Amino acid sequence: MTLLEGILLWSSIFILVISFLGHLAGVIFKKERPVYLSYISTLVGFVFLSGAVLTRWISTGHMPVMGTYENSLFGAWFVMLAFLFTLRYFPKGRILSLVVMPATVLILGNGIMAKAEMAPLEPPYQSTWLYVHVFFAWFAFGSYLMATAVSIIYLSKSSKANSNKGTGAVTLTPALTRLDEICLKFIMFGFITDAVMIGAGAIWAHGLWGRYWGWDPIETWSLITWLTYGINLHLRLTLGWKGKKASWLALFSFLGIIIAFFGVGFVGDVHTQIMKP
Amino acid sequence: MMHRLTRLLPSRRFAVYLLAIMVAFLILGTSLPDIASMTPEETGALKTSRPLLFLISNSLQIETLISSPYFLVLPALIFLSTALCTMKRLCLKTAGEGGFYREAAGETQLRYEEIFSIFSSEKWRVVREDDTLKATKGGYGFHGSVLFHLGLLVVFIAVVVSSITRFSAELLLTEGFPMKLGKDAFVKIYKNRWLSEVPSSVVELKRFVPSYEKGKFAKDFSAELSIDGARKDVHVNKPADMGGFQLSLHRFGFAPSFKVTDEKGREVLNATVNLVVVGGKEDSFLIPNTPYLIYTEFFPDFFYDNGRFGSRSIVPKNPVFLLRMTSNGRELGRNFVRLGDTVDIGGLYIKFDALNYWVDLIVGRDYGLWIFAAGFGMGVLGLALRFVFPDKQMEISITGNKALIKGWTKYFPDFFEEEIRRIVEKLQNQRLS
Numbered sequence: 001m002t003l004l005e006g007i008l009l010w011s012s013i014f015i016l017v018i019s020f021l022g023h024l025a026g027v028i029f030k031k032e033r034p035v036y037l038s039y040i041s042t043l044v045g046f047v048f049l050s051g052a053v054l055t056r057w058i059s060t061g062h063m064p065v066m067g068t069y070e071n072s073l074f075g076a077w078f079v080m081l082a083f084l085f086t087l088r089y090f091p092k093g094r095i096l097s098l099v100v101m102p103a104t105v106l107i108l109g110n111g112i113m114a115k116a117e118m119a120p121l122e123p124p125y126q127s128t129w130l131y132v133h134v135f136f137a138w139f140a141f142g143s144y145l146m147a148t149a150v151s152i153i154y155l156s157k158s159s160k161a162n163s164n165k166g167t168g169a170v171t172l173t174p175a176l177t178r179l180d181e182i183c184l185k186f187i188m189f190g191f192i193t194d195a196v197m198i199g200a201g202a203i204w205a206h207g208l209w210g211r212y213w214g215w216d217p218i219e220t221w222s223l224i225t226w227l228t229y230g231i232n233l234h235l236r237l238t239l240g241w242k243g244k245k246a247s248w249l250a251l252f253s254f255l256g257i258i259i260a261f262f263g264v265g266f267v268g269d270v271h272t273q274i275m276k277p
Numbered sequence: 278m279m280h281r282l283t284r285l286l287p288s289r290r291f292a293v294y295l296l297a298i299m300v301a302f303l304i305l306g307t308s309l310p311d312i313a314s315m316t317p318e319e320t321g322a323l324k325t326s327r328p329l330l331f332l333i334s335n336s337l338q339i340e341t342l343i344s345s346p347y348f349l350v351l352p353a354l355i356f357l358s359t360a361l362c363t364m365k366r367l368c369l370k371t372a373g374e375g376g377f378y379r380e381a382a383g384e385t386q387l388r389y390e391e392i393f394s395i396f397s398s399e400k401w402r403v404v405r406e407d408d409t410l411k412a413t414k415g416g417y418g419f420h421g422s423v424l425f426h427l428g429l430l431v432v433f434i435a436v437v438v439s440s441i442t443r444f445s446a447e448l449l450l451t452e453g454f455p456m457k458l459g460k461d462a463f464v465k466i467y468k469n470r471w472l473s474e475v476p477s478s479v480v481e482l483k484r485f486v487p488s489y490e491k492g493k494f495a496k497d498f499s500a501e502l503s504i505d506g507a508r509k510d511v512h513v514n515k516p517a518d519m520g521g522f523q524l525s526l527h528r529f530g531f532a533p534s535f536k537v538t539d540e541k542g543r544e545v546l547n548a549t550v551n552l553v554v555v556g557g558k559e560d561s562f563l564i565p566n567t568p569y570l571i572y573t574e575f576f577p578d579f580f581y582d583n584g585r586f587g588s589r590s591i592v593p594k595n596p597v598f599l600l601r602m603t604s605n606g607r608e609l610g611r612n613f614v615r616l617g618d619t620v621d622i623g624g625l626y627i628k629f630d631a632l633n634y635w636v637d638l639i640v641g642r643d644y645g646l647w648i649f650a651a652g653f654g655m656g657v658l659g660l661a662l663r664f665v666f667p668d669k670q671m672e673i674s675i676t677g678n679k680a681l682i683k684g685w686t687k688y689f690p691d692f693f694e695e696e697i698r699r700i701v702e703k704l705q706n707q708r709l710s
Contacts, residue, residue, distance in 0.1 A: 119494045123513035126497075177691040184688070188664040192657060199653035203646075208514055210445055210525040210641035212649055213436075215339050220307050227300050231293055237688070238289040240375075 001069075001116045005055040009073070012048035013108055015041050020101035027098065039087070039094050042101070046080045053077050062121040065134045072111025075138050075261075076104045082142030090182065092174045099149035110262065129204035136197040141257055143190030144229065148254040150183040151247035158244055180242050183250055187236075191229050198222055218260060225256035286354075287361035295355050302348060306339035313340060356433045363426040366419070376668075377690035378683070383701035385680040392673060392680070395703060401671070408674055415668040418687055425659030431652030439645030444475070444522070446640050450482035450502075451532045451551055452633035463640070475640070476520040478505045485529060485634035492578070492590030500526055500636045511638065521642060528637040530555055531575060533598065536619075536628040537564060545625070551635040569609075569625070572601040579615070586613075596632050669693065671700075680704050 001009070022038030025031070053073055056064045064070035083100045086093045157173055174182065201222070202212040213219060232249055235241040241249070285291050312320060312335050324331045335341065342348050385392075392410060396403045401412040446463040448456070456462050457479050481503045488497040500511045502524070509517040509524070516525040530553050537546035545564055552560040554575035561572045576588040579597035601611040602623045609623030619628040668687040673680060682701060686693040 120490050120496055122495055123498050127514045175691070181689045181691050188660075192660045192664065195653065195657050195660065199650065199657065202653070203650060206523075206643070206646050207516055208525065209527065210516070210523055210639035211443075211643065212439075212646050215343060217307050217339075220303055220339055224300055224303050224307075227296050227303075231296050231300070234289060234293050234296070238375075239293065 001118065002055060002059050005052050005059065008048050008052035008055060009108070009112075012045045012052060013105060015045035015048060016101050016105055019045055020097060020105070023094070023097040023101070027095065035094055038097060042080075042097060043084070046077075046084060049073075049077050049080060056118075060118045060120065062125075063131065063134075065130060066119065066121060066125050068114035069111040069116040071134075072107050072114070074134070075141065076107045076111070078138035079104050079107065079142045079145055082139070082146055086146055086182075090174065093150075093182070095153055095173045096146065096149040099152050100145065103145055103149075107261075124208055127204050127207060129200050129207070132200035133197055133204055136193045136200060140190045140194035140197055141261065143186045143193065144225075144254055144257050147183045147186035147190060147250050150179055150186065151250040154179040154183065154247045155244065155251070158247075176243070180246065183247065184236055187229055187232050187250060191226070191233060194222075194226050194229065198226060221256060221260040225253070225260055228253045228256055283361075286358050287365050288358075289362070292355070292358045292362065295351060295358060299351050299355070302337070302342060302351070303339070305337050306342045309334040309338055312338055352433065352436075356430065359426050359429050359433075363423060363430065366423055366426070376685050376687045377693065378685050379690060379694045379697055380681065380683045381694075381697045381701045382679060382681045383705050384678050385675065385704040385707070386678055387680075387704055387707055389675065391707065392675075392704065395700070395707070396671075396673075399700075410671075410673040412671040412673065413669065415666040415687070417662040417666055418668040421659045421662030421664075421666075423659070425656050425663060428652045428654070428656030428659055431655060432649055433652075435645040435649035435652055437645075438648055439643050442642070442644045444640070444642045446475075447527070448480070448524075448638045448640050449551065449635060450480060450500075450638065451549060451635040452482050452485060454549070455479050455481040455503075464637070475522065478519060480504050480519070482634070482636055483508070485636055487529070487634075489590070489592050492592050495591075498526060498529060500529075500638075519640070523639075523641050525639040525641065526636060527639045530635050530637075531593075531596075532633040532635045533573075533596075533629060534631040534633070536630050538626045538628075540624055540626075549631070549633060564625075568604045569623070570603050571627075572603065574599040574601075579613070581613075593632065596629075598629055600627060664688075671697070 019038045019041040022034045022041060026033070026035035026038065053064060056070065056073060060070075064074045079100065083096065083104075086096065153173055154176060157179070158176055173179070201219075205214065205219075206212040232246070232253055235249065236246055310323060310330070312323075312331070315323070320331075323334075336345075387395075389405060389410060393403050393405065396410065396412045401414055402416075403410055403412045405411075445467040447465045447467075448458075448462065449464045450456055458475050458477055460466070460475070482500055483503050484501040486497075486499045486501070487495065488499070490496045498513050502509045502511060502517065504519050509519070511517045511524050511526045513526050516523045518524070530551060532549050532551045534549045535546060536544065538544050545567065550562045552562070552573055552575070554560050554573060557574070559572055559574050561570055563570050576586070576597045576599070577591055577593040577595075578589040579595045580587060580589050596616045598614050599611065600614055600620070600622055602609045602625070604623075612620040612622050614620045614627060614629040616629050616632055619626050621627075667689065669684065670686075671682055671684040673682050675681075680701065682697050684693060684697050
């Protein structure tokens with residue numbers, strides 16, 4: 001990575017950690033002001049992160065979509081975008097920062113530990129379908145992460161007695177019914193974008209390997225995740241699941257995403273295989 | 278019994294159970310040790326030390342699982358369940374029962390026409406019926422739901438079409454060696470069911486052109502082919518067509534030509550050997566009718582400096598092989614050989630005569646792809662229609678200066694309640710202004 005990219009990236013990580021601590025302090029000490037200031041620092045962190053993404057893009061000459069580092073960088077940016085987009089319509093969703101910030105820092109940390117060498121786009125990645133695949137993958141993962149964050153908030157809020165009438169930290173969060181619906185919205189959006197991701201990946205794979213589905217671990221886990229969130233939707237929309245059990249299910253469903261994302265680096269399968277000189 | 282079955286199959290609860298079982302099997306299939314990728318020694322060790330795990334892994338690993346007739350019952354039932362449920366929806370013309378009712382009331386001095394324009398400005402479709410205004414949004418839920426499920430069915434059909442008609446095989450071509458296609462020409466045939474007759478063309482790799490950046494990054498790989506005399510270029514990600522079959526560039530390697538003579542000058546080998554030495558791997562070849570096995574290591578851009586040696590880059594600017602000759606596992610000698618040079622190893626003279634390439638092409642045909650893509654497209658469109666534009670209705674009636682809004686929404690009642698309240702406030706504020 002370039003010096004500028006490094007400075008921007010580490011600055012964003014530092015700011016996001018500060019933002020998380022601010023939110024935490026706000027919740028613990030039941031104050032609105034640290035939460036508001038943390039929101040401002042989140043915006044600043046996002047600007048720095050965007051700068052890091054842009055610097056990477058310019059210096060490599062391609063969208064940062066190749067390898068664990070670039071995927072983590074771009075993925076973290078998408079997660080932040082999804083979070084800020086949520087706040088645009090839900091100012092009360094700032095509390096979600098308690099889950100989103102650590103997750104973002106974790107994704108970035110995973111990327112930093114990988115090789116960050118600047119390289120041109122390797123032949124297998126030179127496909128328009130790759131962009132569709134990666135864009136929608138991050139939209140889906142971002143939405144699912146937000147759904148998970150909402151579920152965690154829901155579960156912690158509902159575990160407190162008289163939670164809807166509470167004070168302090170509880171007042172910083174939306175009502176339980178609203179949280180439940182927000183979670184459903186994210187799952188719906190994630191499910192649609194996940195479907196596009198899988199479809200685009202299949203068409204890309206056909207051009208690259210001559211088959212659209214190969215049952216490699218990443219493909220299989222993508223399918224598992226999609227089906228699992230499909231079950232979530234079925235249960236919520238047609239069988240009336242809501243509240244705690246629906247939140248627990250959303251929480252467990254995210255395990256598939258974690259395996260699909262973090263598992264990539266540990267699986268030497270055809271999904272990560274490229275023609276190496 | 279039949280009656281119970283016809284009730285069970287299209288039920289949503291049954292569909293959820295089927296999906297959950299399928300997910301559980303897939304998780305198991307990817308989590309168990311992958312027997313297919315194990316060496317015979319590893320397989321033997323697992324079989325002896327943990328026979329039960331071996332047995333489970335062997336029968337449930339993903340490749341075995343997906344072709345097992347027992348497992349295929351699951352997708353078949355999901356298909357049947359989805360098809361019956363979709364038919365039921367079409368017959369009843371309902372996208373599932375339910376929805377939520379909410380209402381709010383407030384004072385207003387606005388007339389119907391003004392309320393009409395407020396709703397219109399918020400993208401509601403409004404009609405006036407006697408003393409009520411009926412506003413609707415969305416309204417595509419039914420079509421979306423049906424389209425999504427039809428899309429799923431089309432995807433299932435695509436998978437079946439693929440498994441019946443798909444042809445997939447690996448074809449290895451070495452520069453300068455034409456190959457007449459036929460079943461025996463392939464290194465491996467993965468899938469070949471019905472409808473696949475490979476054209477009996479003559480294919481030749483005329484030239485392989487790798488392109489690098491900064492000496493260490495691959496930029497492009499291109500194979501110039503001759504198919505029955507006509508030129509076709511294949512790049513990674515840009516396959517070529519051969520009579521309806523897709524040719525995808527899958528792998529490449531180096532194919533050096535070696536001339537081997539003994540001490541009396543008799544030629545014992547004059548051949549081009551396809552080696553897997555890309556990325557520093559070691560490969561070997563046997564000299565026919567002798568016990569000699571030659572191990573090779575390739576340095577595309579060789580350097581030698583005070584006993585240190587290696588490759589400066591991955592670009593074959595100064596190609597050198599390190600040859601190690603063995604006989605019955607005993608090393609007889611080793612030496613470096615540069616392109617065009619001859620070296621003496623263990624009493625044999627080996628000339629590195631030429632450096633060519635080999636390519637591994639995937640030859641495939643799959644009628645299911647575009648059906649699969651169409652199914653996915655339908656599914657995504659259906660989901661978007663259903664979820665992005667959820668169905669909502671409102672009925673606004675005015676009695677005196679009181680406005681009553683009764684609403685129904687398919688999803689998100691809490692958001693909807695807020696929306697109704699906001700509209701009521703708007704009606705009141707309009708009066709104030």
